[in-house]
Amino acid sequence: MALPENLLLTVCSAIYxxxxxxxxxxxxxETSSYRSNxxxxxxxxxxxxxxxxxxxxxxxxxxxxxRQAGAPAPEVQAVLxxxxxxxxxxxxYQIGSVLFANKPGDGSAREQAxxxxxxxxxxxxxxxxxxxxxxxxxxxxxxxxxxxxENPEVFELGDYIFVPSIREAVLENKASFSAYAVKPDGTxxxxxxxxxxxxEAERQIIADGCLINYYRNxx
Numbered sequence: 777m778a779l780p781e782n783l784l785l786t787v788c789s790a791i792y793x794x795x796x797x798x799x800x801x802x803x804x805x806e807t808s809s810y811r812s813n814x815x816x817x818x819x820x821x822x823x824x825x826x827x828x829x830x831x832x833x834x835x836x837x838x839x840x841x842x843r844q845a846g847a848p849a850p851e852v853q854a855v856l857x858x859x860x861x862x863x864x865x866x867x868x869y870q871i872g873s874v875l876f877a878n879k880p881g882d883g884s885a886r887e888q889a890x891x892x893x894x895x896x897x898x899x900x901x902x903x904x905x906x907x908x909x910x911x912x913x914x915x916x917x918x919x920x921x922x923x924x925x926e927n928p929e930v931f932e933l934g935d936y937i938f939v940p941s942i943r944e945a946v947l948e949n950k951a952s953f954s955a956y957a958v959k960p961d962g963t964x965x966x967x968x969x970x971x972x973x974x975x976e977a978e979r980q981i982i983a984d985g986c987l988i989n990y991y992r993n994x995x
Contacts, residue, residue: 778985779919779946782869783899784855785937786839788832789822789875790928795907796877798889800825807888817888818895822875833873833896840871840897855936858962872899874937876928879904881911890914894986902928902937902969916978919986921946923955923969930967931957939969946982949974 791800802817803824810817822829842849843866848856852871856862873896880903881889889911893901900921906912912922921942931937936958939945945953950970957965974982981990 777870777919778989779921779943779983780868780870781941781943782864783921783937783939783942784852784869784871785874785899785939786832786836786871787876787931787933787935787937788836788873788898789826789829789877790931790933791825791875791877791880794878795882796825796880797883797907798881798886798911799883801880801889802886802892804884804886811888814891814895818892821892821896829875830896833893833898836871836873837897843869843871855938855958858958858964859938859956861938861940870899873897874900874902876902876925876931878928879907882907885910885914887914890918890920894918894920900939902931904928913978916974916981917987919982919984919989921982922971924972925955925967925969927967930965932959935959943983946971946974946979949979 802821807817807820819830839849839852846866848866856864898920900923901915902923902925906922915922938956952968952970954966955969981987984990984993
């Protein structure tokens with residue numbers, strides 16, 4: 777699915793270790809027999825590090841299903857109202873899950889470390905730094921925006937994060953732009969994010985929704 781004008785994200789996992797490995801993102805070993813079954817393989821995402829990640833991500837997918845049907849859930853409508861966006865049309869945004877880790881993607885270059893997040897409905901990652909270029913590239917190729925954030929203290933597990941005009945920010949390669957954390961009590965906090973340096977092709981891949989769409993659109 778192509779990158780929308782606005783993103784509404786739910787923080788489904790927050791990992792504050794110095795480094796998060798690809799083996800923590802998707803374990804090796806017992807998952808190898810499911811490589812031809814993306815849904816089954818994705819059910820193991822973060823299973824060794826955060827066993828509740830998958831059910832949280834699935835709950836977010838259910839919210840996105842409601843949005844696609846034109847009937848956003850009451851909690852989503854409440855968040856939009858807290859953001860001053862109560863009249864935002866369902867087609868003007870998407871709902872996705874998001875992972876925060878200080879420095880994710882260390883170790884093996886397994887593509888599944890990114891693809892399993894996407895299968896679980898992830899739209900982005902937040903990180904202070906990406907451990908490897910390969911993991912960051914895999915996220916981009918699967919259509920997940922690789923956000924960088926200096927002050928992750930402004931959000932925590934279970935919060936919503938609204939990123940307005942994200943498509944414009946990516947395509948115009950803006951150095952920094954605003955996101956908004958919404959806590960369960962309704963508190964809204966603005967904070968700066970960036971995507972780091974992106975090539976023209978990487979910007980278009982994210983905007984198109986994934987590398988496959990990018991190739992299809994440029995045939």
